[in-house]
Amino acid sequence: MSNKRTLDGFFKPAESKRPKIEASQEVSSHASYPYPIPHLPCSITDALGFAPAAEAKAINDQPDLDLLHFQPYIPKDVQADLFKFLRREFFFYRVQYTIKRGSIQTQINTPRYTTVFGVDETSYFGVDGSLLESKTKQPVPKDRYKCMPRPLPQCLDVLRKITEGTAGETFNFCLVNYYANGNDSISYHSDDERFLGPNPAIASFSLGAKRDFLMKHKPAPMSMSEPAKPEAKPLKLLLASGDMILMRGTTQTNWLHSIPKRKGADSGAGRINITFRKALVRGGTENYYQYNVGSGGIFRWDNKKQEMVSWKATEGSPTPGPPGTVSLTA
Ligand SMILES: O=C(O)CCC(=O)C(=O)O
Ligand SMILES: [Fe+2]
Numbered sequence: 001m002s003n004k005r006t007l008d009g010f011f012k013p014a015e016s017k018r019p020k021i022e023a024s025q026e027v028s029s030h031a032s033y034p035y036p037i038p039h040l041p042c043s044i045t046d047a048l049g050f051a052p053a054a055e056a057k058a059i060n061d062q063p064d065l066d067l068l069h070f071q072p073y074i075p076k077d078v079q080a081d082l083f084k085f086l087r088r089e090f091f092f093y094r095v096q097y098t099i100k101r102g103s104i105q106t107q108i109n110t111p112r113y114t115t116v117f118g119v120d121e122t123s124y125f126g127v128d129g130s131l132l133e134s135k136t137k138q139p140v141p142k143d144r145y146k147c148m149p150r151p152l153p154q155c156l157d158v159l160r161k162i163t164e165g166t167a168g169e170t171f172n173f174c175l176v177n178y179y180a181n182g183n184d185s186i187s188y189h190s191d192d193e194r195f196l197g198p199n200p201a202i203a204s205f206s207l208g209a210k211r212d213f214l215m216k217h218k219p220a221p222m223s224m225s226e227p228a229k230p231e232a233k234p235l236k237l238l239l240a241s242g243d244m245i246l247m248r249g250t251t252q253t254n255w256l257h258s259i260p261k262r263k264g265a266d267s268g269a270g271r272i273n274i275t276f277r278k279a280l281v282r283g284g285t286e287n288y289y290q291y292n293v294g295s296g297g298i299f300r301w302d303n304k305k306q307e308m309v310s311w312k313a314t315e316g317s318p319t320p321g322p323p324g325t326v327s328l329t330a
Helices: 007-011 042-048 076-089 154-167 282-292
Strands: 056-059 067-070 096-101 104-109 113-118 123-125 131-133 173-179 186-189 202-208 211-217 235-239 244-247 255-259 271-277 298-302 307-311
Touching: 042 076, 042 154, 076 154, 076 202, 076 271, 113 282, 154 173, 154 202, 154 244, 154 271, 173 282
Parallel strands: none
Antiparallel strands: 056 067, 067 244, 096 104, 113 173, 123 131, 173 271, 186 255, 202 244, 202 271, 211 235, 211 255, 298 307
């Protein structure tokens, strides 16, 4: 075979020469972060300028259901890079908590890695990262929150702004789930807490492994006065890397959703889910940090081991939990 370079060779994009994911020099830091989070590499930020990459399919042919499904939202050429960047750069938690039903206490082990950023509408972060009251613009008293709210890092804020443009909504919270494999899951629930207000819009992104997204209508309350509504059929959407589901209107009030455990194809691979939401009152901030940060250890992605590993803080680094709690594992 000749080594002579052909014209074709000159004009073909040199795909293999593209740097993997170049590190950004700039970082997002905050007193509440265990360590800084690099800004998105320019290659990813630039590509996000082309989002949404596809028009949305409306799914609203069932009672009380109002969904938009973007397949995909994140352009194909950066889906894998964005997934790897976020998995590598975030700190995650594996939250445990107890619930009491009557006299019986049960320990719940959240079956996925989680993290959260943001603060409810009553507060905002000043340019120096300090927490200010929305009404008075004065510093929020130290004991206002049991948790330590933290601002969205730049890498999520870029996506938040684009998503706000698409959804015609504003968001102040970002929850991140990492499903390490098919054993990780989220059970049937609705994101209808009162602190989100009526008819909350929730934008939900998928990156990495494909997973089923199941939806079913909540049981209708028995009512003599209201006529029976037509039966709602359960729904199964296969969420692929780069997809975004916008859930809005009466969806959360009336429908439950879940990501069930998965066996077989793709069950060994990881998936990141990012949701943007708007919490109106303080209770939302306390709730989101309690169930997505908690008081357990911090986990980081270990690229050699290809798994999340427990991370030990160096002395003097801040703990992300409520002030005064010991939140680092050995
Ligand atoms: O992982 C997903 O797609 C769904 C996550 C979810 O429902 C939630 O975090 O409330
Ligand atoms: Fe949810």
